[in-house]
Amino acid sequence: MPFAVNQGVCIYYEVEGHGPPLVLHHGIAMSLEFWRYYGYVEALKKSHQLILIDARGHGASDKPCDPAAYHMDLMVGDVLAVLDELEIATAHYWGFSMGAVVGFQIARHDLTRLHSFTVGGMSPYVTQLEKRYSARVAQLLGMGLQVFVDLLEEASGTMSHEAKALMLDNDLQALRAASSAFDQWPGAADILSTITIPCLVYAGEADYYRSGARECAKHMPNATFVPLPKLSHALSFTRGDLVLPHVTQFLAGISQREERIS
Secondary structure (H helix, E strand, O other): OOEEEEOOEEEEEEEEOOOOEEEEEOOOOOOOHHHHHOOHHHHHOOOOEEEEEOOOOOOOOOOOOOHHHHOHHHHHHHHHHHHHHOOOOOEEEEEEOHHHHHHHHHHHHHHHHEEEEEEEOOOOOOOHHHHHHHHHHHHHHHOOHHHHHHHHHHHHOOOOHHHHHHHHOOOHHHHHHHHHHHHHOOOOHHHHHHOOOOEEEEEEOOOOOHHHHHHHHOOOOOEEEEEEOOOOOOHHHHOHHHHHHHHHHHHHHHHHHHHHHO
């Protein structure tokens, strides 16, 4: 099994497909397998070399239980450790929810590692509204994995047996630590104007992060915002059929522009 090591923590990753490298980083309580279940890998692997990463605390990666182990700088280091292991200097990056937060922090740390940035279902702002919903996630995790998964399924529709089993197989203590660590994230509003690479920002119109996602795209020099009608936060991942056309068009547009320049 392929692992990269960042300060003693093993990060599991998989590589699939051919073309320009594209990192796929999932949200909390998920794993890299979810990109497969909802059709993303099949749709993208013919045009991109997909680098699927299990975030620390998730999937086959190590699962520390100390909230300090989930500081954003450490999670940035996890992604960069995988890219360094693969000898990839620059990659397209697609992060959903927690994965998008990590992407914003990579942009803060070293924008040269990102070729483009797709922000799914996340805001770089830290408002009372967003804090309230982050607290709700922590509250649900406090009720146990079964309650958390049942409510997620209620919001996003029936999960496949495999996806539900993977979520229930999470380490609850590690997830609680990861969730609590997000309370310390200062946001990324101060760096938006410096993120000059091509960016696509999308959010469901029923997603609690939609307002911040829409607003942040106005402040990034090369960003486009796409609203997804009627979709909640969870559905804006599980409905890959509705999300993928926007992202594939965005990525294809970058390739076409680069071909014209060369």
